Every structure is written in structure tokens, then in C-alpha cells.
Amino acid sequence: MARREQPPLCSSEVIHEDSVRAARDHMTTEEEYLSLSSLYKMFGDPTRIRILHALLPGELCVCDLAALLGLTKSAVSHQLKALRLGNLVKFRREGQVVYYSLSDEHVEEILQMGFDHIRE
Numbered sequence: 001m002a003r004r005e006q007p008p009l010c011s012s013e014v015i016h017e018d019s020v021r022a023a024r025d026h027m028t029t030e031e032e033y034l035s036l037s038s039l040y041k042m043f044g045d046p047t048r049i050r051i052l053h054a055l056l057p058g059e060l061c062v063c064d065l066a067a068l069l070g071l072t073k074s075a076v077s078h079q080l081k082a083l084r085l086g087n088l089v090k091f092r093r094e095g096q097v098v099y100y101s102l103s104d105e106h107v108e109e110i111l112q113m114g115f116d117h118i119r120e
Contacts, residue, residue, distance in 0.1 A: 042086040043114070047071070048079050052088060052102065052111055059092075059101035 042048055050069055054060060062080065066073045080100055083089040090103045102108055 039086065039088075042083060042088055043110070045079070045082075047075070048083055049111070051076065051079055051083065052107060055089065055100060055102050056108060056111070059099040061097050061099050065100070 047069070051065060054065060054068055060068070062073050062076050065071070065076045065080075069076065080089060080091075084091065087103055088107050089100050091098050091100050093099075
């Protein structure tokens with residue numbers, strides 16, 4: 001059985017002050033880290049990613065999404081609520097039909113960058 005290569009460890013106790021200071025200056029607030037973590041959690045569910053991907057070409061209603069993805073309207077609605085609260089989708093009402101779309105171009109960019117990364 002092949003042995004796994006162990007990651008290199010720092011065996012020195014030297015602190016590189018300039019590097020630490022540069023990294024510290026680059027850091028942001030704890031609130032922003034929490035917000036970003038919440039955003040990435042939205043992408044942690046394959047159903048939500050499928051819904052977002054389905055909305056790339058344009059808006060769809062819950063019935064359209066349910067038929068496309070092979071899910072119940074209830075399951076789609078549940079995920080859309082999470083995506084709406086995460087500010088990833090928006091909606092508009094036309095009579096009794098509610099149409100969903102991506103909230104802005106950043107959502108499309110995040111999806112595309114993710115697909116580009118995994119396809120490398």
C-alpha cells in the first residue's frame with residue numbers, strides 16, 4: 001500500500017512580520033466573513049445549484065422548475081425561499097404565477113467560475 005505524502009510543516013518559530021502585516025491589512029471584518037460564509041452555504045446544496053443553473057437563460061415559475069428538475073413544487077418552493085433569503089434569486093408576480101430569476105449578474109459569475117474550476 002502506498003504511503004501518503006505528508007504536507008510540509010514549518011519547523012521554524014520565525015514570524016515574518018512584513019508578511020503577517022500585509023495579510024492583516026488585507027483582512028476584512030468578521031461580519032463580512034460571516035456573510036460570505038452564508039453565501040457559500042447556499043451553494044452547498046446540489047438542488048439549489050441546479051435551480052440557479054436552470055435560471056441562467058431566464059426566468060421560470062415554480063411549475064417550470066419542478067417539471068424541469070423532476071421535483072415537487074413544494075421542494076422547489078422550499079429551495080427558492082432559501083435562495084431568495086440569500087439574495088440569489090428575485091421574483092415577480094404576474095397574476096397567480098410567480099416568476100423567479102437570478103438576482104444579479106454576480107450569481108451567474110459565481111456559478112460560471114465554479115463550473116470553470118471543476119472542469120479544469
